[in-house]
Amino acid sequence: MARPERTAALVPTPHRDARIIWHPAVRPRAVLALGHGAGGGVEARDLVALAAALPPHGVTVALVEQPWRVAGKKLAPAPKTLDAAWAALWPALTAPGPPVVAGGRSAGARVACRTAGELGAAAVLALAFPLHPPGRPERSRAEELTGAAGVLPLLTVQGGNDPFGRPDEFPGGHTPVEVPYGDHGFAVPKRAALTQEAALAVLTSAVTDWLTGLGHARARSGGS
Structure with missing residues (x-):
């Protein structure tokens, strides 16, 4: 079947129009909504x-x-905006009907974490979560991260060399999936032991497996 x-x-908002770019599945079992960071847009390599x-x-992915x-x-405006x-x-x-997972990268991950519980999201995906400003742990x-994790399933994917927070800096009980050598944009150095394509495959595989697991859990619980 053709995709x-x-x-x-x-889409109108109180602060002018936003845009949703839909990448639909043929038979969607979930929607993953992904917001961008404060330094770029939906063309970020992890979102793409x-x-x-x-x-x-x-x-279905909604950028x-x-x-x-x-x-x-x-x-970018203030967080409340x-x-x-x-x-x-x-x-x-x-x-569209399927459960929606709230997600985003960097500032978009913060938005998802702050709002997911109130909005009724099924889970939260945090990519390159900015745990702290560079050099200011x-x-x-x-x-924001632990607040979301306290009420919903949460997956964090973090570059191993992210100056906004390396995986080993995250709070106890919360272990991000690490993209080796990755920076805040999941870019890896040319001298790294894995290619850029392989680094992104770590990210996409982890997210795919996690979303599949969420679907199985919902099926076992009767979709509630």
Whole structure:
């Protein structure tokens, strides 16, 4: 069966229009909504890789562009503005019917963690979670991560050399999937022992397996 074509739609929010770019599965069992970071958009390599890898496994990927990016602005607004725009998008994300996993990279991961419980997400995916500003481990944002993990299934995928938080810096009881040698954008040095393609395969395989496990758990519980 041919895979459905990608589509894009503008969605009103209290802070101008956002955009959802849909990468649909043929028979979706889940929707993964992914927000971008403060330093880039949905063209980030990890988001692009997941949008390509997941639909064949029954997961529709919805890449979400925040209003500030749609408007062509250079700087992200305050966290409460990002959260409000994300919340305004939620009805459009749930409209297709399958359960929605809230996710994102960097600042987008923070938005997902802060709002997932209130919005009724099925789980949370945090890519390149910015645990702290580079060189400032005392300014930890761990409470956002642990708050989400306390109420929902949570997967974090982190580059081994991420200056915003290496995997071994994360709080006890929370072990991220490590992409070896990866920086905050999951880029690996040319001299690394694995290629860029292999590094992204670590990420996509981990997310695919986790989402499959969530689906099996829902099936065992009767979908509740």
